[in-house]
Amino acid sequence: MRQAMRPLKALYGSLSAHQLGPRKLKTVRQRMIDLGWDRNHINKQINRLKSMFKWACSEELIEPSVYHGLRSVAGLKRARSQARESDRIRPVP
Numbered sequence: 564m565r566q567a568m569r570p571l572k573a574l575y576g577s578l579s580a581h582q583l584g585p586r587k588l589k590t591v592r593q594r595m596i597d598l599g600w601d602r603n604h605i606n607k608q609i610n611r612l613k614s615m616f617k618w619a620c621s622e623e624l625i626e627p628s629v630y631h632g633l634r635s636v637a638g639l640k641r642a643r644s645q646a647r648e649s650d651r652i653r654p655v656p
Contacts, residue, residue, distance in 0.1 A: 564611060564615070567609075568612075570594040570595055573594070574587075575587060581629060584632050592605060592636070596646045601648060602641065602647065603649050604649070606639055
């Protein structure tokens with residue numbers, strides 16, 4: 564969770580959770596791309612952030628509209644983003 568939070572905190576650490584929306588989450592995702600993270604790792608970290616906001620919504624710490632807005636951000640697709648692809652895992656000889 565800490566690794567997922569680093570780019571979010573660096574960009575929007577001074578904002579409250581209510582102010583985070585889909586465009587800001589996409590900016591965080593772009594920051595992860597700029598850091599050289601691979602596509603699968605970025606998608607996992609973004610999903611972790613979404614689950615954190617889901618928890619906050621279930622505890623009534625944020626409005627449901629914030630979480631539903633973040634859910635609208637789709638994951639990165641293979642060969643359709645600037646994110647690098649991870650190396651294929653080869654079978655053991």
